Amino acid sequence: MKALLSLRPWLGVLAERRGRLLLGAVLMLATLLSALGLLSLSGWFITATAIAAVSASGYLDVFTPGSGIRFFAVSRTVSRYLERLYNHDTILRLLADLRGRVFARLVTLDARTLARARASQWLNRLTADIDTLDNLYLRLLAPPLVALLSILAFAAFAAAFLPIAGIVLLAILLPLGLVATAGCAWWGWRASHRRVDRQERLRVRAIEQVEGLAELTSYRALDAHRALWHREERALLDDQRRLGQRTAMGNLVVTVGIQLATLAVLLLGLEAFRSGQVSGPVMVMLALGTLAVSEGLGNLPMAFTQLGATVRAAERLNAQAELKTPLTGERLTSGGAAPSLDYRNVEVAHGARVVFSGLNLSLDPGQRVGIIGASGIGKSTLAQLAVRAFDPQGGRVEFDHQDIAGLAPDSLRARIGYLTQRSELFHDTLAANLRMGDPDASDAQLWDALERVELKAWAEALPEGLETWVGEQGRQLSGGQARRVALARVMLRDSPLVILDEPLSGLDAATAASLAKTLDAWLAGRTALLLGHDEAALPRCDRYWRLVPSGVGGRSGSELVKT
Structure with missing residues (x-):
């Protein structure tokens, strides 16, 4: 009962x-x-x-x-x-x-x-x-x-x-x-x-096997994983x-x-x-x-x-x-000018793994800072802290001199254009995916954004143009096309603070070089945090920092080194 x-x-x-x-x-x-x-x-x-x-x-x-x-x-x-x-x-x-x-x-x-x-x-x-x-x-x-x-x-x-x-x-x-x-x-x-x-559990096993097939095969763990799958399947069939x-x-x-x-x-x-x-x-x-x-x-x-x-x-x-999120706060009151972004003695840990311990970084209004580092070193964590995907365990992150821990997430994110590492596209039309950046954008503005990312000629050649469906996760597009559609969406957002995580990944050298010049012009007057594996994979920045593993004074995690 x-x-x-x-x-x-x-x-x-x-x-x-x-x-x-x-x-x-x-x-x-x-x-x-x-x-x-x-x-x-x-x-x-x-x-x-x-x-x-x-x-x-x-x-x-x-x-x-x-x-x-x-x-x-x-x-x-x-x-x-x-x-x-x-x-x-x-x-x-x-x-x-x-x-x-x-x-x-x-x-x-x-x-x-x-x-x-x-x-x-x-x-x-x-x-x-x-x-x-x-x-x-x-x-x-x-x-x-x-x-x-x-x-x-x-x-x-x-x-x-x-x-x-x-x-x-x-x-x-x-x-x-x-x-x-x-x-x-x-x-x-x-x-x-x-x-x-x-x-x-059976669904999770099936997804693991499909998505991790290459890794399971490489490490010769496919048979062991399949045995677990069959065990779950037998138990379910028995029930x-x-x-x-x-x-x-x-x-x-x-x-x-x-x-x-x-x-x-x-x-x-x-x-x-x-x-x-x-x-x-x-x-x-x-x-x-x-x-x-x-x-x-x-x-x-x-x-x-x-x-x-x-x-x-x-x-x-x-x-x-019953799960409650700690992400509550007041509405952001600052204007639309390029803000500053400051990380002050930030400490972040994911379980037992320390990502940052006492990290400090400052972006002045209108300044572009590039963060270089290997995969898994903590670059995306910097971006997630800025958009308040979660709060640090120690220290603080300030948006325009306001502690973002006291700001409402939706109010903060309305001022930030964030290109994530993955090109998140939905099973809808090209126009609908672009308008996620600006729901009120006209067709002319959509075409202008596509032209900036060098996709206008491609989109015009499509039988249905802007009404073309891009498929689940943008599967009807190539990796480079999906990346540029996601970037065009960020441009439509027209935010004073821009965070671009691997903005030129998946592009050929000529397209990446041309797009880097476009971004250089578009980012003028905006505060920008650019994340990549090396300097060549980013538009021009005012300063570059490299994230490296820290071993100083027995600390763990990653630290910033100026390049």
Whole structure:
């Protein structure tokens, strides 16, 4: 019961659309009641017709029950269609709500918090875990409630003709519903609960193998990694097989229970028919109506066997929601002039690895500083500190003489143009990717930015021009083209402080030299922090510093040496 409390926040989200959910439940109930009416009335009508055929009078009003059968047949079809259409639309809306909320919380987390898990794990929260929650209404809340109402309704209907039949139906079907819900949930809890984590680990292993195939092969670790993958896969398949067996057993119990209830009602009806309490058609109607109740109970074992997975997904999302970012502060108040940027006695460590210890660096307004160093030495860390991806453990970073630890991240980042080491492009049009730099940019401004990075002729030759889709991660573009699109986006941002991490990487020598001249002119009057492996890979800078491993005085990490 305590574990079920993890569903409470998500039930609150469902409650925000309670009007749609209530209407969806009404459609589900209408479908089930139509099925009950159709089978019950059909049984009555067929039996009554047979009796009328051999009776002395031979008269039977076929029009009234015939109309009822047609009504229930049409209403069942229509209500089923509307229920599926309406409820699935509701679920898609709910999933959109859930993803929006989870993503909104995710983007506020600082880099240190995000580093606690792999990107694939965060993605799994945003996709698979939220998809698992769609069971909450469509399979775990509405169906058992509808099944309960249908049992009570049919038991009351049966009791109106034969009171003992209504009592027997309640005595058999209510415990059967409890077995189909709480019993199946308890039986499948452990396997379904751990399945969520095992699926995530299997996805992570698959991504590791694909992305790290070259490294795993080089270090001859491919077989060992594949063995781990297969181990996770076998464990997951064992759980899925176990859940399938228990779902089948739950369905068997429900089916046998319905058959026993039908047999009991039929025997009671026969006895009542012999004593003259009910007619033959009524006896058959009650028996067939009992069979129709299975439509409400039949899907419950499969849904509730997976309850543990839904709860585990909610637990994981709740744990993510509890993560708090320390990155809060006041709005930046300085104007639009080129700011200064100062690192004062900065200390940064990633776990046990010290990156900086007492690092100092100053950029005056309008000054360009180049930072040279090998991969992994800490260049990108300098950029992340400046945009407040995370705060240093010691010292401070100042933007225009204001400690950025006291500034709101969105307010700070609005003043910074940052080209990251990776060219982050989205599966959208070229224009949409460029307008991430300036949402209000006109087409003319987009073409101007493309011309600056020497992509205008290429873009004009595209059949759809600016409306060309660049593909996931810009896969429709070459590495150099994607890099220049990302750079054009930074140019459109027109920020007074610019940070460029490897701005000329992936370009041929001629293009890199030409683009370096363009950047030299564009950076005039801006404060710029330029990061690269060597001076030749950067536009002209006023000063150059080299990041090297530090060994002075027993300190660890990296230090700056003037070149």
